[in-house]
Amino acid sequence: MKSKFLSQLGLTMRAGKLVTGDEGVFKAIRSGEAKLVILAEDASENTRKKYQDKCQFYGVPLMEMGSKAELGGSIGKEMRVILGVLDRGFAQMLLKCQVNPAEVKRFD
Numbered sequence: 001m002k003s004k005f006l007s008q009l010g011l012t013m014r015a016g017k018l019v020t021g022d023e024g025v026f027k028a029i030r031s032g033e034a035k036l037v038i039l040a041e042d043a044s045e046n047t048r049k050k051y052q053d054k055c056q057f058y059g060v061p062l063m064e065m066g067s068k069a070e071l072g073g074s075i076g077k078e079m080r081v082i083l084g085v086l087d088r089g090f091a092q093m094l095l096k097c098q099v100n101p102a103e104v105k106r107f108d
Contacts, residue, residue, distance in 0.1 A: 002023040004097055009094065010076070012020060012087070012094065028082065034085065036094060037061070039064045051082060063095065071083060
C-alpha cells in the first residue's frame with residue numbers, strides 16, 4: 001500500500017495540488033484550502049503535536065505515512081516532513097491507501 005501511496009503522492013504533486021513546508025501548509029490549513037495534511041512517520045513529537053492540534057482545530061484530516069525521505073523522494077524533492085493536499089479528489093485517493101483508516105477523520 002505504501003508504494004501505491006507514494007506513487008499517488010507524486011501524481012498529486014505533478015497536478016499542482018500539493019503544498020510543502022511548514023509555512024505553506026499552515027497557510028493552506030488556515031485558509032481552508034488544505035483537504036488533507038500528510039505528516040512523516042519519523043517527524044519529531046513537537047511537530048506531530050503542533051500539526052495534530054492545528055488540524056483538529058481547523059477540521060482538516062491528518063494522515064501519518066512514510067518517512068521524511070520517502071515523502072520527499074516521491075515528489076522529486078529533498079526530505080519533507082509535512083505536505084498539504086489542496087484537492088478533495090486527490091485527498092480521498094490518498095486516504096484510501098491508509099493502513100489504519102479508523103484514525104483518519106472522514107470528509108463531511
